Each structure stands twice: as C-alpha cells, then as structure tokens.
Amino acid sequence: MSTSATAIRFPCAGCGGPMIFDSDSQHMKCQYCDAEQEIDNVLSQPVEHPFHGSIDTPAELLDWGTEQKTIHCESCGGETLIPVGQTTVTCIFCNSPKVLEQDQMQTIRPETLIPFQISSDKALRSFAAWKKKRWFLPNKFKRMNVSSQLHSIYIPYWTYDTESYSVYRAERGVYHYRTVPRTRVVNGKSETVMVQERYTVWNWVNGEYDRAFDDILIPASGHYNQNMLERLGDFDLRNLVPYKPDYLSGYVSERYSVSREQGWDKAQSKADDQLRDEIRRRIGGDEVRNLRVRTNYNDVTYKHLLLPVWNANYTYKTKQYYYMVNGQTGTVSGHVPRSPLKITLFTLFCLAVAGVLLWFYLNQQQPM
Template sequence: MTNLENNEQPESVKIEDTEVNQCSSCGGNTVFDPSSGALKCPFCGSEKEIEKTQENAIEHSFLQALEKDDHSWDDEKRVFSCKNCGAETVLDKDKVADFCTFCGSSHIASSENHAGIKPALVLPFQVPKEEAIEKFKVWINKRYFAPSSLKKSYQLSKITGAYLPYWTFDSKTRSNFVVRIGTYYYVTVTRTVVEDGKSRRVTEQVRKIRWRTEHGNYNEFFDDVLVKASRNVASDLIHKIEPFQLNALVDYKSQFLSGFLAERYSIPLKEGWNGAKAIIDRRITNGIERQVHGDVVQVVSVSTNYKDITYKHILLPIWISSFHFNHKVYRFLVNGQTGKVSGNAPISALKVTIVSLVAIVIIAILVIFFGGQ
C-alpha cells in the first residue's frame, strides 16, 4: 500500500520561531502559508499579512564582494552541515535540525561555517504541501515505462519545502571577434552516369563555398543571468522543473522562510560568476553569428571585456522528497511556484522490450507495404 503518513514535519526537526512570528491571538508559532501568502497559525488559523515589497532589487558590485568576506547573514542565521552528503542548511539561530533535507540522514551537526551573503530577494512558495503531493501522484501515474506494481507499492518519504540558493549576474560586454564567412556559389559540372549498362552525360549545378575572414565588434548588456548555487540537487532534475517566474521575486524577509528550510550556497560567488560567464559567452557567440551576414558563419575567436559586473543572491522554492520501491530510493522535486514535477523512476525492462518489438513489427510492415508499390 502507498504510504503517505510520513508527509508531516518529522519530530526530529525542532523549530522554535522568534517572537516576531508568534500568533497575536493564541501565542502559537506561525508559519508561511503558500495558499494565502501570509503567516498562518496552525492552531487557531489566524493569519498575519506579510508586506511584499520590491525595493531591494539592488545590484551589488562583484569585484567589491571579492575583496571583502561578506558574512551579512550571520547575524540572523547559523549553519547545520550533513556529515553524509555535505549539504548545509541555514536556519534561524534558535532552531535545530536533526535530519538532512537532501539525503534524509540524521548525521547533522552545527557547523562553524558562516551563513555568508544574505539573500536580497526571495520567491515565496505558492504551491502548498498537499498540492505538491497531488502533483507527485499525477506524475508517478504517468510513468508508463515503470513497473505496473509501482503505483500501488511505492512508499513516499517526508516531503520538505526548501529554498534553493541562486546567483544572478549583470554585466556589460564588449567583444572583438574574428569570423570566417562563407558565400555560396555554383559551378556547372558535366559527368558520365552509367545506368543499365548504358552511359550518358549529365550536367548539373554543384554548390561551393567562397570563404573570407572578417574582424568586428559586438556589444551587449546581460541582465539577471541565473546560476544555481547548490551542488546538492542534481542539475538535470532542477532543469526539468524550470523555469521560475522571476518577476514574482520580492524583498527577502525571514517570515517567508518560516516553516521552511533554506540551503546555504555551496557554489561560492566567484565560481558562480564563472558559470554565468560561460552562459554569457555562448550567448555572445550566438549574437555574433546573427550579426554577421553570410551563408555560413564560423566564429574563429572572441575576446570579451566584462564591465560593471554585479550580482544578487536570491532564493527559489522547491518541494523535495523521495520514494522507495523495491528497496531503492528515487528522488523527485516539485517547483514550489508552478507545481512542475521532475524525478527519477524505475523502468520496466519487459515494457521497454514489448514496445521495442511492436515498433520493429510496425516498421517492417510499412517497409513491406510501401516497398511493394
């Protein structure tokens, strides 16, 4: 039977919210409610609105950040490290975590590492836990190549809402490039063709390419190039639940994290910029190919100057969990804003074989039918 009883927050995670998040009606600890976008008391149902502002979308100097060791989040948070997978979770100073969001291990200890750069913006959860679970059920029922018994015997583990860290980068760029440009031209060629023992002369047009080399400049401003700052969630799973609608980002406030976890970035700022630069370089190459006119364009070399590099640290929401089937663990993610699901699921070799055989038979029938005409 499918086990959904483990979806509640485990007792091993002790959360003692600060007074600012206490319910004004009963004194209970309030948590962020994705459905209403407000702080909600789980005991009496009272809600307290969180003012959403977009005034803190300030770009910070990348070069200045490299010169100083920014620990601006340390006043609010402390770090817990998983000894099993290495993931680091950021929690309020008065909270204690005893399990890892990313691998489920109970080998969690308070870390001496700094919380680091404080987020500027956050994308609050919009998908409640119950909806995330329903989205997962729909997803798993569509795993057509999974074993038939999967839908009845899988066991769903704890599902946890977590904010993943991202960097965004802006940069002005000026590039000098060298390209080879090919222009098509045609020549008339006459050749001898032998058919059924008889030869005949055939004249045809053959396409050739005339090449020339050109130098030029390409300028572009890149805005909010998004780079994942987590090593603990597989990129292929993350890419499948993207995109996030970043126009819904609001100023970071600790209330949005109440009842949820946040991962400390494991990809530092400088390494994040290297990832952004790789994205920018690919876009520059594509831009040069569009800018230069020719039938064929080959980019030989590009030299780029990056100027006024700025960054922001932002948090994006996901539901993360796993399910067990035949003594194996399969992870899945749910986009906390859109509800899009990605994950790994077992594959039935028998189903794959049957589908392959059916496809081969259909192709053979089509070949016989059309080949005989």
C-alpha cells in the same frame, strides 16, 4: 517538511502560538488557531552589489534578521540553515538521521526571494502528471501512486548583471549551386542525369558586439545535480520580493557552497556561450567556422537570492530515486525507473527505420 517550528519567532497576536509562512494564502499562519497575518513588503528595487572591489562583505549583508544555525549531514555532506530554536531530526537531502549542529559561519543573507506558491499536495500532483508523460517508464510504475517523502527547501542562487564588449572574427560560408552530371543505375542500366550540387563560398568577416546581461541565474548549491537544477529553473524573477525572515519561518534554506567568485565564473561561461550563439546569428550566411571571440565584462554586480523547491525521494523495487518540483511554477525535474524492454524495442525500431532509409538512398543514387 522535515522541520518543526518549535521556537515562537513570529508569535500569533491572538493566541501567542508560532506562525509560519503559508504558501496557499501567502500570509503568516498560526499553527494553533489558524489566524493569518499579512507580511508587510516594502516595494523597492533590489540592490545590485558591486562584484569587484573590497573583499570584505558589509555587515548588513550578513544580517538574516533572525539568528540562524547550520545543520550538517554526516551521510551526504549537505548543509542547511534553520532559525535558532527550530529543530530538525533528518537530513532534507538524503533523509539520514545523522545530522549535527555546526558552529555558525557567517553567510551573505539573500537580497530577495520568491516565496513558496506550490503546496506539497500540488507538488505531488505535478509529479504524478509529469511521470505519465515519460516514454520509457515501466507501465506498472506509471499507474501506481508513488509514496514520496517531500521536503520544502529554499535553494540559494546568485544572479549577475554585466555589460559586455566583444570583438570577433570568423569565416562566413554561403551556399551556391551548380548543375553537374551524375551516373546512376536504373533497372540494371546506367544512365546519366543532371543534378544540383551544392558548394560553399567562404569569406572572412570581423565585427564588434555590445550586450548587456541582466540576472544571469546561477545555482549556488553544490549538493544538487546542476543539470537537474537547470531543468527546474523556469522561475519568474519578476515575482521576487525583498527578503524578510518571515518567509523562512517553518522552512529550511540550503547554505550556499558555491562562492560569489565561483558563481561569476559559471555566469561568465554561460554569457560566453550566449554571446557566441548571438554573434553566429549576426554573422549570417549558411555556415560559420573558425569563430574567435574576445570579450571584456564591465560593471559586474551580483545579488544573492533564495528560490523555492520541493525536494523529494521515493523507492521503487528497492532502489531510491529523487525528483524536485519548482515551488513557484510546479515544473518537475528528476530521475525515474526505466523499462529495458521499451528501450530495446525503441532502439530496434530506430535501427529498422535507418536501415530502410539507407537502402532507399543507395538504390536511388549511384556515384560515378
């Protein structure tokens, strides 16, 4: 990790040394004497906060339990939150030493979080197993032990709950078949054969569709590649625990840069796509075209939560690459070097297969 817990925010009862959260034991662990202390969690249902209404954020939602400070990177623009008294000398995103403390801005504290369950060693093993399964990597890179710089970070997310009501109209197409004559050439001679021809019958359909959405998960990070975060996002939200500052002891959390309103726009777009897919399946038939959907969203609520991620970078042939490891499940998402030779050979193979299939098709059927 890029942080060192110099402030004793959670002193050890035995020696007074600093305690930080340990992913292996899921307890607080003393950095001096290795004593462990269980974190008391009040098992309660996370509170869903109304999205619409007052623009003012209640004071209790701004209380992180410990005073936080914002660290800004002059190189990449990334911003993180760490407890006051904890230090950092490099940026957790790009490893740049150009980091400065900023004036503290009020940010909504997380409602819940998932603690780290994957250690740095397990994260490295997950990456090693993941890269061996990539097809187009250079063989040398596949075999080598990659020296990665890992940083543990809590990524901010929003979740949204909502009730939806949709009305839709579309054309449903059903396939039918008829027997028609076709002429083809066999051994230089023309002959007529009867074949099955498909045609589509279209009918207009209308309907209504109700759907409740629970925990639409939206990354609140504006620094990371959103597609990378989406591929990483197999978090099991059933394991969320109520937020306690203990879990952040010794760790860094990214300050969200996607607002609640921006997050809801993304969540609504995600819900719109899901509704269109579900309505298409409900309409049935063999094809659907000219689908129009109008949706109203009601009773929108939100939560702010933190999810654990190992952020890593490494260098291969002077070029820097990045990857991330889900701190709960070990899922890996990232960028790796590619072998131009393997890509070229695969492309030529696909073109050859396509050419053979086209030749076979053209020699089997001849239009009238």
